[in-house]
Amino acid sequence: MSLIVQKYGGTSVGNPERILNVAKRVIATQEAGHDVVVVVSAMSGVTxxxxxxxxxxxxxxxEREMDVLLATGEQTTIALTxxxxxxxxxxxxxxxxxQAGIITDGVHTKAKIANITPKQIHAHLKNGNIVIVAGFQGETTDGRITTLGRGGSDLTAIAIAAAIKADICQIYTDVDGVYTCDPRVVPTARKIDEISYEEMLEMASSGSKVMQSRSVEFAKKFGVIFEVRSSFNNNPGTIVKEETKNMENVVVRGVSIEKNQAKVTIRQVPDRPGTAAKIFSALAGANLSVDMIVQSDSVGDTNDISFTLNKDDLTKTKKSMESVMKEIGAKEMTTEEGIAKLSIVGIGMRSHSGVAAKLFEAMAAGGINIQMISTSEIKTAVIIDETKINEAAVLAHDAFGLSGKV
Amino acid sequence: MSLIVQKYGGTSVGNPERILNVAKRVIATQEAGHDVVVVVSAMSGVTxxxxxxxxxxxxxxxEREMDVLLATGEQTTIALTxxxxxxxxxxxxxxxxxQAGIITDGVHTKAKIANITPKQIHAHLKNGNIVIVAGFQGETTDGRITTLGRGGSDLTAIAIAAAIKADICQIYTDVDGVYTCDPRVVPTARKIDEISYEEMLEMASSGSKVMQSRSVEFAKKFGVIFEVRSSFNNNPGTIVKEETKNMENVVVRGVSIEKNQAKVTIRQVPDRPGTAAKIFSALAGANLSVDMIVQSDSVGDTNDISFTLNKDDLTKTKKSMESVMKEIGAKEMTTEEGIAKLSIVGIGMRSHSGVAAKLFEAMAAGGINIQMISTSEIKTAVIIDETKINEAAVLAHDAFGLSGKV
Known part of the structure; x- marks a missing residue:
């Protein structure tokens, strides 16, 4: 007998018929001999x-009242389920x-879980109940209702799984699992059976929309094994867990793409300590999330600093740069839209050489120009023309042998 | 400076525009120098x-889950307000x-308030806040969400007013107050300025739909002065409070009518102790609410027992009487629909004689036959043909001089 946490998202509980399907699935799990805790989101559209x-x-x-309001969404679903x-x-x-004992800090609309006291969960499980917990919400120690922000229900599920030491946390969603690439872009993409937390994190932060990074980070921190799978069929999903020796044999686990990127270049930035800090502090202060950063080698006593971010943030970025440029004495700012990011991810990169070169060759073979490059221990990312991104994804996917069977 | 509790029902908060109107009204009350606690219902239609x-x-x-579900209705309104x-x-x-400290018993969907610990209400008032409390709901000492059943938001308001020793509890609704009779039936009906708890209770239990009896009883028990008034205008409403000497000068405060009644007569019930008890225990056991009861003087060694109840309960009543009739050896059951009840209510009746006679004369003058009579200290009620009820209301209203100015 295992202790299983199952999480169902808004689409999976989108109407009474689907809630009944979830109920049957949960019952089947219990009848297979397991204790089950279920975390649900608000029905799709309700929020x-x-x-x-x-x-x-x-x-x-x-924001305080927004949390009181939004928390009703999940409360409705738990009762119906x-x-x-x-x-x-x-x-x-x-x-x-x-009621489930989820205590958070007091930052309304994006609270962080401080701790979980699963006394009630344990008591109800002991009495033979299936326990249904509202995702996305908690309360402060002084009794205010809080919500956890985007992806909050996944986080609730992972955190509860950690708190009650569940054997596995199953994240039910509308896709079959994590794929080697978006199947709408690369038709030969395959579902990945097992992936390490690290790889899942890099996939998430480079455009794979399956899960928010902070849920994966939480799972990694507390060693919660979780499975991303579909609530519309019985196919096994993708297991996310600590890396194993075996995983390293695969050099590249998957290819992520992210569209709607923009590039900003600040030209002729005086080459002295603190200038880059001023630029990125200003961006952080304006709550702008920068992705890739490249600083050119200095030419004379200046250099160019380029960074990418979401296209929608471009206007806000230009505004926040105006005073900074004066302050540091930079000459010019250029911006470019219509670019996209392609990333290849795999813990096998650590022990295999030539991975970046292979990616660049694949791009070159397709006549695709690389505008920026960024690498980490287990990821290589390039910025290219947005019109070429789908073609590039197919090329990269093929180059690393991700199509076909494992 | 007064401490005021205001309660707004579902129609008064039925959409964002109306919620904004409520907000303005509440703010105006605060700006007049008062501390304000607001109790709101679910937006109309939401429940x-x-x-x-x-x-x-x-x-x-x-029922446990029904309470979790329904409680979201009021939670939505408090956040929006x-x-x-x-x-x-x-x-x-x-x-x-x-959160407001409303502790109830554990009878889901119709819980009773056990006590209120208004610590949070006091703290927020002290900080200059208007405090918005969800009506209709509470929690058990072991942390389950409960709801108070029909009229629960009125009860919340009255109970909070008692707990925080408010100067007045204003019940905002879609009518201007309590009328001498339903103005749709008696066009000359007037709004009553002041009414005693006792009279309000008799009016409520005899068909006036303004408030549920238990809220009035709660107010009476704890001496909470409340006012029933409209949220759509600024007219003063009806003040409900402990009776004063002055109130006794009015013999009849108002006329209530209740349609959709039915009469059941059990004939030739053996005249021995315990037979009536068996009949009415069976009805209570089937959750059937009986109104008027009349037992005829015995003829030989049997008598007839008649009672009235809501027409909708007739089928259920017939069924529950079958076995009882066999058990007590009664001969026959007859039922009659198409009857209605007219009641005149006033604490002045205690000190004025001839009130019942005056009512019977008024009915007789209109050629209206009285089928059953029931009296209490401050009420006289008659059962008549339903088709005559509106005409009877006008006659009674005129006979006791309720039309025109006070």
């Missing part, structure tokens, strides 16, 4: 509806985040 | 929508029933 209501009541809703299971003849009880 | 969702997930939803007030530049915080 957006609540945000719309909020904006009709205030142009700038208070527990009812559905009860209606099918099995014992189930619902718990809000607060 | 019905949730019940529909529940039925789609289970044909017989668990607090946001609206914040958006208008004033400090406001929302509290769920549990």
């Amino acid at each position: 957006d509806g609540l945000i719309k209501l909020a904006r009709q009541c205030s142009s700038n809703p208070t 527990a009812m559905a299971i009860n209606g099918l003849g099995k014992k189930a009880v619902s718990l809000t985040g607060a | 019905d929508g949730l019940i529909k969702l529940a039925r789609q997930c289970s044909s017989n939803p668990t 607090a946001m609206a007030i914040n958006g208008l530049g004033k400090k406001a915080v929302s509290l769920t029933g549990a």
Whole structure:
């Protein structure tokens, strides 16, 4: 008998019929002899509806109250899911985040989990219940309702799995698992059976939308083994866990692509300590998330600093750079849209040489110009023309033999 | 400076525009120099929508989970109301029933308030906040969410007013107050300025739909003065409070009517101790609410027992009587629909004689036959043909001089 945490996202519980399907799936897990804790999101569309209501009541809703409002979304789903299971003849009880003992800090709308006291979860499991917990929410030590921000329900599931020492945490979603590349871009992409936390993190931060980085980081930190799988079929998904010796044999685990990127270059930045710090502090202060950073070798006593970020942040970035450029004495700023990022990820890179070269060759073979390069221990990323990104993904995927069977 | 509790029902907070109106009204109260606690219901339609969702997930939803589900309705409104007030530049915080310290027993879907610990309410008031509390809900000492059943938000408001020793509790609704009779039936009906708890209770239990009896009883028990008034205008409403000497000068405060009644007569019930008890225990056991009871004087060694109840309960009643009739040896059961109840209510009746006679004369003058009579210290009620009820209401209203000015 195992202790299993299952998490179902908004699409999986999007209407009563789907909630009943989830109920059956959960019951089947229990009948297979396991203890089950289920974490659910708000039904798809509900959160957006609540945000719309909020904006009709205030142009700038208070974050404290936004949390009180949004928390009702998951509370609705836990009640409906527990009812559905009860209606099918099995014992189930619902718990809000607060009732489940999820204590967070006080940063409304993007709170961090401080600790979990799963007393109620254990008590209800002991009485033979399936326990349904509201994802995405918690409470502060002084009793305020908080929410965890984007991807919060995944985080709830992983954190509960850690707190109750579950054998596995299953993240049910609308895709079959993590793929070697987006199958809509690379038709020969395959589902990955096993992937290390590190690789999953690099995939997430380079555009694979399956899970938010912080949930993966939390799982890594507490050694929670989790599986990303579909709630619409019974196919096994992708297991994410600590790397094994075996995993290193695969040089590249997957290819991620990220569109809608923009490049900003600050030209002729005086080459003295502290100038780069001023640029990136200003960006951080404006809450702008920079991805790749490249500083050219200095020419005379200046150099050029380039960075990429999401295209939508470009206007805000230009504005925040104006005063900084004056302050540091930089000459010019150029920006470029219509670029995209391609990343190859794999822990095998650590022990295999020539990986970057192979990627560059593949791009060259397709006549694709590389504008920027960035590498980490287990990732190599390039910035290219956005119109070439799909073609580039196929080339990279083939070059590293990711198509076909394992 | 007073401490005021205001309660707004589902219609008053039915959409964002109305919530903004409530926000303005609340702010105006605070700006007049008062501390304000606001109790709100779910937006109209929301509770019905949730019940529909529940039925789609289970044909017989668990009551524990029904409470978790329904509590989201009021939680949504408190957040939106607090946001609206914040958006208008004033400090406001929302509290769920549990956060407001409302402790109930564990009878899900119709819990009773056990006690209130208004620590948070006091703390937020002290910090200059308008405090918005979710009506209709509380929690058990072991942390389960409960709801208070029909009229629960009124009860929350009255109970909080008692707990924080508010100067007045204003119940905002879609009518201007308590009327001498339903104005749709008696066009000359007037709004009553002041009414005693006792009279309000008799009016409520005899068909006036303004408030549930248990809220009035709670107010009476704890001496909470409350006012029923409209959220759509600024007219003063009806003050409900302990009776004063002055109130006794009015013999009849108002006329209530209740349609959709049915009469059941059990004939030739053996005249021995315990037979009536058997009949009414069976009805209570089937959760059937009986209104008027009349036992005829015995003829030989049997008598007839008649009672009235809501027409919708008739089928269930017939069924529950079958075995009882055999057990007690009664001969026959007859039922009659198409009857209605008219009640006149007033504490002045205690000190004025001839009130019942005056009512019977008024009915007789209109050629209206009285089928049953029931009296209490401050009420006289008659059962008549349902088709005559509106005409009877006008006659009674005129006979006791309720039309025109006070």
